[in-house]
Amino acid sequence: MRKLPPLASLRAFEAVARTGSVTRAAEELARTHGAISRHLKLLADDVGAELFERDGTGLRMTPAAADFYAVTRSVFDQLERAYDNLGSRAAGPGVHVACSATFAMRWLVPQLAVFYRKHPDIRIRLSMTSAREIRNEGADVLVAWDMSSYSDADQRRALPLAPVNFAAVCVPACARLAAAKRTRIAHGYTSSAWDQWEAKTGKSVARGDVLEFPHTHLCIEAALSGLGVALVETRLIARELAEGTLVAPFGTVQFDGGLRALPAAGRRMNAQAQAFVAWLRDALTV
CATH class of the missing domain: 3.40.190.10 (Periplasmic binding protein-like II)
Incomplete structure (x- = not known):
């Protein structure tokens, strides 16, 4: 017979260890702060050792708990992948x-x-x-x-x-502006794209304001609306380039990777x- 802690207590421990907060763990697991605290106490009482120490306004794992968390996280990751794979296989x-x-x-x-x-x-x-x-x-x-x-x-x-080839694109009217007056449209999570462009071309084609969006399709729509210059992989805007609604007057650059x-x-x-x-x-x- 396996000697394992209750799954609910393990989930509470893993969430607190990962987030460093009972409150955030409770929000993630849709439980109360008190319920998460009780699960932690249950584990601590069962093993006979403290799992967390106060660290300012948060919590810090004890060395033993950190070792246990490394195993728990790995097992949870494997279980999550295996369960998803099981569902995928069942779906056909x-x-x-x-x-x-x-x-x-x-x-x-x-x-x-x-x-x-x-x-x-x-x-x-x-x-x-x-x-x-x-x-x-x-x-x-x-x-x-x-x-x-x-x-x-x-x-x-x-x-x-x-390969991926990026072009700095805008509407034709924007292309006629001076670089200092062109707004740079940036992707919030791949900001290195503009760095690569400038490093490879030696050109800064948009030195005005910066507008940032969290998705590439929003960057494309912003460029189509005349808001500035967006940096986009050419496959994603083939139709707009063919129709002339977007132009790439600064050429294209092949990015690394x-x-x-x-x-x-x-x-x-x-x-x-x-x-x-x-x-x-x-x-x-x-």
Whole structure:
């Protein structure tokens, strides 16, 4: 018979250890402050040792609790991935793909009909998140170009798909303004894009005010509205460039890294996911 603490107490401990706050843990778990405190006391009484110490207005784990938390976090991560995978398998054959909302809406979804004609037995399930929030939790494959926040191990596992080419774009009237009068439209979570642009081109094409948005499609809409110059991967604005509603008078620049596919950690990529990645690589290079 296994000697394990109650799951509710483990969840409370993990949430407090991760957030450093009983209040934040209670909000996350939809429990009262008192209920979380009772779970912590239950664990402490059971093991005969304190788990947390006061640290200003927050809590700090004791060394023993920190060791236990490292194991608990790993087990919870594995359990979460396995449970999601169980649900995915129960839902039927398919590939769970995580990517940015803009990439999904402006490139991937319009291309899915081509994929389904080649692979009629595979269905794609999408998770669309912002660049900051995009994580490889449960998804079979994550697609992203900016992986600077990922671990070295994840970056080594990532599979190259295609180069990414960024253009500084605006409406034609904005292109005629002096650089000092042009507003820079920035993505709130991939701010390194403008740094890369200026480092590679040696040009600052928008030196006026800065407008920041949390999603690429909002940056595109802002540029279309004449608010300033946005830095966007050219695949995402192919229609606007072809129609002339947006122009790229400053050229394009190939960014480091390129678009990459990150397989889920801890399990081999199945044949369906491999087929999707192979198709994606071919489709992106057309």
